[in-house]
Amino acid sequence: xxxxxxPAQAQLLLLDKHQVDDLLHLxxxxxxxxxxxxxxxEHAGRVFPVVRExxxxxxxxxxxxxxxxxxxxxxxxxxxxxxxxRQRGGEPHQATILLIDxxxxxxxxxxxxxxxxxVRTGAAGGLGLQRLARRGSVRLCxxxxxVQARIQLDFALRVAPSLREVLYVSASGKPNAAFEAHFAxxxxxxxxxxxxxxxxxxxxxxxxxPGGGALFDLEAVKPGTHLNxxxxxxxxxxxxxxxxxxxxxxxxxxxxxxxxxxEMQWAPGTDCVELGDLLTGKAAFExxxxxxxxFDMTGLAxxxxxxxxxxxxxxxxxxxxTRIAWPW
Numbered sequence: 001x002x003x004x005x006x007p008a009q010a011q012l013l014l015l016d017k018h019q020v021d022d023l024l025h026l027x028x029x030x031x032x033x034x035x036x037x038x039x040x041x042e043h044a045g046r047v048f049p050v051v052r053e054x055x056x057x058x059x060x061x062x063x064x065x066x067x068x069x070x071x072x073x074x075x076x077x078x079x080x081x082x083x084x085x086r087q088r089g090g091e092p093h094q095a096t097i098l099l100i101d102x103x104x105x106x107x108x109x110x111x112x113x114x115x116x117x118x119v120r121t122g123a124a125g126g127l128g129l130q131r132l133a134r135r136g137s138v139r140l141c142x143x144x145x146x147v148q149a150r151i152q153l154d155f156a157l158r159v160a161p162s163l164r165e166v167l168y169v170s171a172s173g174k175p176n177a178a179f180e181a182h183f184a185x186x187x188x189x190x191x192x193x194x195x196x197x198x199x200x201x202x203x204x205x206x207x208x209x210p211g212g213g214a215l216f217d218l219e220a221v222k223p224g225t226h227l228n229x230x231x232x233x234x235x236x237x238x239x240x241x242x243x244x245x246x247x248x249x250x251x252x253x254x255x256x257x258x259x260x261x262x263e264m265q266w267a268p269g270t271d272c273v274e275l276g277d278l279l280t281g282k283a284a285f286e287x288x289x290x291x292x293x294x295f296d297m298t299g300l301a302x303x304x305x306x307x308x309x310x311x312x313x314x315x316x317x318x319x320x321x322t323r324i325a326w327p328w
Contacts, residue, residue: 012326013109015311019321020115023314024307026123026158032310033123034279036302039068040254041276045302047254052234052261058084060234064301067102074102077113077304081210093117093147097308106328109312109321113304116311120303122151124253124275125228126159128295129204131278132251132287133160133226137203141192142168143215143239144208145179148230152206157186160204167192167202169215196220206230211237218243223290230297232263239263240294245270248292251278251285253300262298272296 015023039045051063065076079095086092095113100106140163142153149168157163166189170176175191183189192198199205199220204227207215211231218241221227227248231239240263250272252258259268275295277283287293315321 007328010106010326010328011323012107013312013315014322014324015109015111015315015320016322017112017114019315020112020311023311023318023320024115024119026119026155028310029119029307030123030126030155032306033120033303034127036300036306037124037127037253037276037279039276039306040300040302041274041280041282044068044070045073045305047257047301050257050261050301054234055080058082062234064299064304066301066305068302068305069102071309072102073099073305073309075099075305075308077117077301079113079117083210091147097304099305099308099312107326109308109315111308111311113308116304116307117299118147118151120307121148121230121297121299122155124297124299124303125152125206125230125295126155127279128228128251128275128297129156129226130159131275131285132293132295133204134224134287134289136162137226138162139165139167139202140204140206141195141198141202142166142206142208143195144168144206144231145170145176146208149206149208150179150182152208152228152230153183156204156206157183163187163204166190167198169195169198171209199225204228207239209239211239213238214241215239217241218247221247221292223292226293226295228295228297229263232261232265232296233298234261235265237261238266240266242266244292245294248294249285249287250294250296251275252296253298257298257300258296262296263294264296 059082258264
């Protein structure tokens with residue numbers, strides 16, 4: 001990944017929020033995230049056990065780490081959710097990514113991971129929709145109006161051009177004018193007056209909430225529906241009603257993670273297939289018209305690393321970032 005540097009001349013590259021925003025391009029991120037799924041499927045990239053723990057402060061702290069030995073890629077993301085940040089005027093999701101030289105163990109690059117997490121998760125959702133949703137899907141029901149809900153809908157509209165109508169459910173239950181304005185001209189968008197009715201009328205359902213409990217009733221999900229589930233990423237979190245996974249064909253990003261911290265934690269014996277195996281052709285998956293499909297998204301460390309590597313390379317090309325001496 002890097003050429004050897006004399007210990008006395010070693011440097012550490014810092015990429016802050018604004019620099020990351022400037023360097024991130026959605027098409028490049030989607031390719032990097034697809035590569036992460038393929039690496040995972042081919043066992044060329046390793047995902048190490050996830051740390052995900054609740055804190056006395058009310059936050060949740062986690063570490064996702066992994067490597068791609070053939071590419072000299074090693075690192076981790078320290079991230080979590082601190083809801084009290086809203087009262088401070090800040091973003092509750094916080095993430096920092098560190099790339100490490102696998103030959104020496106020395107840090108190479110520190111990346112503000114908030115935008116990386118947002119966009120790579122949106123890209124993963126887009127890949128799930130491309131592979132699993134019914135062709136010609138027209139109506140989408142979205143739970144959430146936050147940062148992740150917005151990027152999920154952004155990617156959904158990019159990868160499913162047949163989508164015409166979006167019904168959304170906000171935490172307050174009230175319309176969100178700013179959220180609607182963001183998608184003006186791309187779709188018809190309006191708040192759902194009845195969440196169960198909105199689910200029943202939709203081809204695609206995306207859940208992007210803090211995962212505090214089931215968001216709709218089991219009977220609301222009709223044959224042919226596809227669901228992208230984002231919010232269950234910690235033990236005890238859920239967004240889907242009891243019994244849905246038993247009725248669905250389940251796809252996950254990582255089988256072990258999904259069983260520990262995703263929707264699959266509530267039905268650990270459920271048969272599933274990993275999305276990477278669908279992308280590489282290692283697993284066959286043909287959708288019947290009446291199938292209910294679920295993509296349980298817990299987030300792969302490899303997604304963070306492939307996107308961070310992209311940013312590191314682009315920063316080197318453009319001279320972006322702050323370089324500080326880091327001798328050893």
